[in-house]
Amino acid sequence: MRTRFRIEYLAAAGAAGIIIWLLFTRPFIGMADSGDFLRVLMTAGLDYNPAATTYEDRFFSYANQHFAYGSLRGAYITSQLIPVFIARGLGWLYDPSLFNIRILAAVYGALLVAAVYLLVRTGRRYSMAVGVVLTAGLLFVFLDVRYLAYFNSFFAEPVSLIFLLLTLGTGLRLAHQEEPGRWTLIFFFFCVFMLACGKLQNTPLGVVFALYGLRFLPLRWDRAWRKLVLICCSALFLLSALLYVFAPDGLKHINLYQTVFYGILNKSPDVKGDLKALGLPEKLAGNAGSNYFQTDVPIKQDAPEMRADFYDRMSHGKVMLYYATHPQRLIGLMERAAHQSVYLKPGYLGNYEKAEGKPPGAFNDTYSGWSRFKAGHMPNSLLFIALFYIVYYGVCVIEWLRAREGSAKMTSELLMLVGFVGFFAFLIPIMGDGLADIEKHLFLFNAAYDIMLLASAAWLAYRIAVLLGFGRDGRRISYRSYR
Template sequence: MAKAPWLQKLGYRMTVLSRYISPSLLATSLVLIITVFVLFVPPYIGMADNGDYFRILYSNGLYFNNPDYDSLYFGYFNKEFGIFQYFNENAEMYTSSQSLLIRISIWINQWFNSQVFDIRVQAVLLTIMYMGAVYLFVEALTWKMKRKYGYIVAVLAVFLFADTAYTAFFNSFFGESLVWIMLIYLFASGLLLFRNRYNDYAMMAIFFISGLLLTTSKQQNAPVGIIIAVVGIVLIFIRKQRSFRAMMASSLAILMVAGIATYVLIPKEFVNVNKYHAMTRGVLMQSEDPEATLKSFGINRQYAILNGTIHYEPYTTVDVNSQILEDSFYNHYGFVSILGYYLTHLDQAGKMMNLAAKSAFTIRPPAMGNYEQSVGKPFGAQTSFFSGYSELKKALAPKTFGFIVIWILVIIGLYAPHFIAAIKAKHIRSMIRLPLFLMMILMGLSGIFVSIIGAGDADLSKHEFLFTASFDLVTFAVIADAICRNLWQNKPAADEEPS
């Protein structure tokens, strides 16, 4: 039976499209168009300051030059900041790879304006980096797959990667923008090593650099370097050359050290803030007998009055920065002792896990607005433009930790047959797909556990960003493999040489 004329035309157009535009290029182009429209066309979309900007701003040569800036907190996005013209007496508050991005942005900005920094300069750099990450990720999922399936994956990728809940971070000083982009590069380079796509040394370099920037971007990401180093051991053996193995092993060792150093270098000021919330917004809040709980830590039971309070309250019953609190409260517990407490009180741990799960699928923090005050939107208003994926995820994802456990088991079950077949066939390169997925899952879980143990429920939706980002990338990769008929593959790649 002859095809209908419209089907023939569609087939011809698809043939032309596949000849000149790959699925990865199509996805990247569409994401770029939408992102540029959101970030650089009025009304500009960004993120309001929640009070955290000062930590990264002043030490990098910027300051708040808006006299009404205090009135903008949480409600309105501000795109312009002053550049220090003389000696900057502000010491670096904490070490972060985000500082490198900001300083490069300031350097470029000064070509055009040496006194006022426009945050959109940083957004341009992040957008360029983002396009590379999206391209590599979609390429890793669609390479050598039938183009008709690849284009479906490309279109779906646009809904994820162009979602304003993610791209709005680019017009902000929150470290989540760098975390999101580096996480994509890390996963994409690992998958490209698995696919044997591009040069292995180039992919190893991307894997290492993205892992290093991700680990050092935020203090709570300290476990990330350790997880990458441990799970990534299998990557050492995908090539027989000693040079490759030595370079990969060295890269993993550096990532391990970077993770440890990131934790050790956390300033004491921030340690006490997090410790305060870990106790008052975590351990005590879920305890049936807060006074007895404090006693188990060797803390005077009178401090039970702090139950449920936050460090930044303007009027408190005790000075949270006092030496008294340092000696009789903070010095009696730490990360390890709180972890031990939860392990011996699993009912409380379960409550905290479920509490964390309620915020684990929210990409955009609900407290921060996206518009400039001059736009005339209500205080704290958030954009709904191209936010279909984030809103759907927020509405439909089950908000229990049990769902997260089931999700993990399903992922392992889907990829385990291929992993086992690769082991039997001694195809090292084919073995790395499941470890890569486990690496992403463990990094995501570390975001949850570190948030709960380290700071209780304080600002959970923002602290759990690493989990929600990992969840999205892993889930999307599974869907893409299913569409491309690569999900239930139970044998190593045909072109793989046994090691």
């Protein structure tokens, strides 16, 4: 009996091999802390590496492999804490004296391998050509060091990348199962929860996916299935809303400050006019163009008068209203963000350990073909992004209309949802955090955009295979095959 070649096993093995090579051999490749680690460290009962004593050791210049165990002393709520706590427990069993962040990278790595396996397995159902394109594309694009370097860090970006891929992979599996499984459905909603609740800016995605989840109701008609779908949709909607409502005021204040002073008022041609349009006093004009962490500002960001004059008066709703009445300003910021959107990492963060003897901020670019190609050759204009979206959605809609099977329609829908995630992840950082740290805040946009590019390549491979008459196993279909 002939054994069918399973390309998904090759893809998973390749992903595991690249992850081990980049993240678990020397030199250590990680990501320096920009100041975001502390809230996760405190909530997870961890602390900075006791050997890293200077500011340069801890922030911006060098990555750290080891961290100290400590007590729980924070309440930062995020789905990122789930893999962090799992890694912390495994790390303590491995070495109770110091936490090795490579344990966290191993957790992330295993999940990424699972995502690669799921996507390739689903893709080859259409055609072996699709399976080959997905294998090559996933290994070349999403195993790039500028994606993987985040795995050895406490940034939330790996959660966004991994669970976007897993959401798509699990959703496609649900669409193609003859009788969708309940555990597959539960895992799909868990993946969306992890994606939506990994960062405050992602929480609206939970609401959108909760509404889309109702699409799964007609996949099965038994009462238990329909009840489970409704429970999952309701839970996702509620958890996403609660995470945003109960986010720390300090974090909301940072976002509001960045949105207004480092976004709307940054290089504004009429600062006082913008302040008036926002309902804010003119005396705040001196802070225009500053970010929340600057110290050389006329009015300190945490000064008591800022609460009455700014924080109590501003909301993201007012920001949205401002942009609705000043669309040219929003388009200008989007153009500036598009220019930075081709860079997969902030240029000011190093990824070597200090012990390697590299200059501060040095970055290891081993296996970075995709990120270097993207930065050097991918058009980075708002017009190009808009045109690509138009073509992408046009193809998805055409494929949805011509599809006869429900699985094909759901495939188009899920790919359109990925496009929505990308659009949302491009717009929200601008409206919710200005242009502060924009390269890192566009990480989810880059992930979604790269999925769209890979899906487009897979679609072309499928259409060419159909045109040439090749079947799902890669063999050419003759006229007699249809008789």
